[in-house]
Amino acid sequence: MLPHLIDDLGVVLRRDLVAAGIDDNAIARRCRGGELTRLRQGVYATTTAYAAADAAARHLMLCRGVMRLYGPDVALSHTSAALAYGAPAWRVPLDLAHVTGLETPGTRTQARVRHHEGVCRVSDISRRDRHWITAPTRTALDAAAVLARDPAVCVLDWFLQAGLTTLQECRSMLLVRREWSDHLDLTLKLDHAREGSQSVAESRCHLLFDDHGLPRPTQQLEVRDERGWLLGIVDFAWPEHRLVVEFDGKEKYHRHRRDGESIEQMVMREKDREDRIRAVTGWTVIRISWADLEDPRLLIARLRRHLAAAA
Structure with a gap:
């Protein structure tokens, strides 16, 4: 394996391996031999790094590979963005990486990626690891929208305690997205969020x-x-x-x-x-x-x- 192809999380892309002269047959042999673990189509991780990672870290490996595959027209979002910021993974489904399309409309799930459709203003996104990610307040609300109440409140509480957003900022953004179908559900979840919860x-x-x-x-x-x-x-x-x-x-x-x-x-x-x-x-x-x-x-x-x- 060529060390310069592997990033700090242990993730490597098929296209980079092929460009370096390691074809699909060689990649398959490395998977069978236990050197590589396949995360999804086109994305692998070193088995050593994958075995040492917990479930949340493995999810972030998947997200890293997905964002490296995609262009600048998507942003890491929802629970994937929340975990990237450091939010807790308690009862958070980790099987899919979540992204929001910045240009292409439509929602779909394919190859372990959930594509969300949503209008993103300039203030709703920021840069992280050379890729787009939804901004903290937007991330907290989007993550809470796709989670059950208790894990949703745990994520909201974490963002508040980390100082990445405030209840007022969340409520102000919620007013902007009043027309969204999740408005009432998010209002109820936000009513349960508390500043001061440290775990x-x-x-x-x-x-x-x-x-x-x-x-x-x-x-x-x-x-x-x-x-x-x-x-x-x-x-x-x-x-x-x-x-x-x-x-x-x-x-x-x-x-x-x-x-x-x-x-x-x-x-x-x-x-x-x-x-x-x-x-x-x-x-x-x-x-x-x-x-x-x-x-x-x-x-x-x-x-x-x-x-x-x-x-």
Whole structure:
């Protein structure tokens, strides 16, 4: 294999291999021998890079190859553009690369590519990796439009937390696309989006609270002692009910882990922080996990008891 033909993701195009003197028979032998993995017609990846990649990274490999094949008349869009920006892949279908035609009308799906039709203004697209990609606000809305509610809100929350868009910018763009068939559906999804959710877990938590009619909590609340010293920042809080909810997940521990700190040290530091909040404020701190989100009946009952007692 000629290293200069392979890009940083491990993707290589058939046309470049053929131009370098590696014909289709040689490409097929490399696939059978485990050197190359076929992503779609005309697009391959080194098997080493493909095997080391997770599902989201493999999707981005496919997208890279597709965009290299296509000319300047398409932009990477919808969930593919969202993943390219770094959005979470939780419950996001990854089998198709999504592009929006900038010149050619019509929608179709072929060779693992979903072609979307949509009017793109100059402000709706930008350049990335030498190709067109829909701009962040447009991407957040387009991705949410093709996803079920919960993963859609997780993507919207991520774009808000990353500072790539705001609720006001999303709502303003939504007004512009009022005539689109997805307007009402997107309006409902956007109503659930929250600034302050730092993970898929936190997005799922606030959706759970909404769905069960709990009062809306404050997210990322700074809890301070009587001297004004910061005790900690909590995921969810109902200050008037003296109640805090913290999500106990691996992602959170890695996000707040200090340089040189082990997981065990991080867990103990989190426990000390929680104990200080309890001791100084007298608030109740409830920790929840992924299992609580999958079967939330006991959790919701427990939260309602605490909220009612404090009220």
